[in-house]
Amino acid sequence: MSRKPKDLTVWHGHHVVDGNELRSQFTPDPDDKPRLFRRILHGFMLTLLVAIVVSGGWMAWAILTGNLVLPQAAPSASAALGCPQGPFDYAAPDSVHVNVYNAAAKEGLARSVADQLAQRKFAVGKVDNAKGAGPTAALIVSGPAGESAAFTLQRNVPGSVFSLDSRGDASVDLILLPSFKQLQDASLVDQTPGPLMCAGATQSPQVPVTPAPLGSNG
Incomplete structure (x- = not known):
């Protein structure tokens, strides 16, 4: 009576894995490619997120400690001086x-100029003396609501x-x-749109106006 061949894949009741079976466990199933791609993409995104968080934390630390100074755009001269654009x-x-x-310490100058402006249909209000100095011909002052009016007046006063x-x-x-x-x-006044010429643009200081009536009314 012949013996039944011994099953070499069983050892003391346990199944022995051979090389072919072992390789089969690590060989990707063609049907698992989408899943494998998702795993790779997930790993990449996770790595990118970690890198962003680490970089952001480092930049915040560097800014707070002064080791990193971000460049800042220099404000325009007109903006720094409060000059309307x-x-x-x-x-x-x-x-x-x-x-x-x-x-200007010239008697009657304000009245003379006021009369000329009135001839040009400007609505003239106060006419008086004042104390002030500066290298320019004149200083034109208004609030935000009077910027357009100031521009119109400035076109009539060269050097202001x-x-x-x-x-x-x-x-x-x-x-x-x-x-x-x-x-x-009057015939040469430029009436095309344009900007205001501001005090800082010509290195002229603001002139403090102190009305000082001298009895001549300007």
């Missing part, structure tokens, strides 16, 4: 309410510069300084 349209002169002050204050109305002050000569010839 414009452009502004030339307004109807009769809509411009202007006060004229004489800081604009300064913004906090008044709430649209009135404009014209302060005549020692270097003032005369108004622009």
